[in-house]
Amino acid sequence: MGRPPCCDKSNVKRGLWTPEEDAKILAYVSNHGIGNWTLVPKKAGLNRCGKSCRLRWTNYLRPDLKHDNFTPQEEEFIINLHEAIGSRWSLIAKRLPGRTDNDVKNYWNTKLRKKLMKMGIDPVTHKPVSQVLSDLGSISGLPSTNQMSFVNKDLMSNVLPTRTEPSASQYSSGMANAGAKKNPMVEHTQEDQVHSWEHQVQYQVISPENVQPHFFSESASSSSSSSSSNFTGLSSPQSYSCNTSQAQITPPCSSFDWSEFLHSDPFMWSEFQQLQQCDLHKVMSSLKPSGLMLSEVELSNNNKSNGHDKQGGASECSGDVACDTSMGDQINNQCEGHSASGNSFVDGILDRDSEIRATFPELLDASFDY
DNA sequence: AATATCCGCAACCGCTCCGAC
């Protein structure tokens, strides 16, 4: 049973806002402040959905917003945070006064992503394209069409003559979304990481594999092929791991110490202690049953099985501390199953892909031709 | 000059979260 719409869509105005409508919102907010947005249209005399009013206010009318171009500093900040926490636009925007999540998202999609690709950097993994391709090739020789469906579409469109392939993007975005949204730990962890990044790791690259909600970074980090990068566009050393050298990236099995990392920031440490109360059941039960939906829990536990997160990292691994053991075993078994086959995570993905394709042969139709 | 294509941005959509009841 679906949820009823917040307003009668057929009877509300949509599309661009007029100056008169803007003035009504501004007048209303200046007189009454921000309250219940569903009541705003009626009280302000607007024939708009309340949600639309809220968006107009937060994305455009708010007096504290900047409407000028992004500065190089802001640009660098966005790239760094994206590398650390992925496409958590609201979190990134919170750290950029006067910018909204929509601003940041649009700027990323229209400028930064292309800029990175032009520089030979995969905007999803923040690794050199050559390395990503090398890793891809190492999965099983030349990548098959099926395997290609897992790859960041931007990257592949950069290197291969592809056709639009909705399943690939939906797969990746859906997965990232599911993990990020359904795991309450993730939000804290990423907040923490932003916080920490701002305060104490200005010139140290945090290992993004531990938190980044993109499964492809897993496969990409599964090998350590070296590659050069022609990345020279950004100035500060931390802005690109691949700019200076791959050695700056904390390797997947490094001695990265989460405890030390967390202790270094009192705020983060107290947050972490609260997070020890994680309810893994809630996380697991919220996961989609489909084999296509790998959660961050799954990803991170796979990390763990590879030697990550010695201290029960700030997010997922606190599940080891407080969560139900049978569920933990279940996850561990799943991870072990992956890692037992050599390429671990990647093989797990491919196995699942095969299963799904066997179940849904229509996935192999002509839309996958190149 | 006309048309096609590209690009950037504002707005919308669908979903989840979370507090109130």
Add this chain to the structure above:
DNA sequence: CGTCGGAGCGGTTGCGGATAT
């Protein structure tokens, strides 16, 4: 404890201007 509904989030769409042909 379950339901409801507002708020917030990330992804996507579509319009309008800029640029290319």
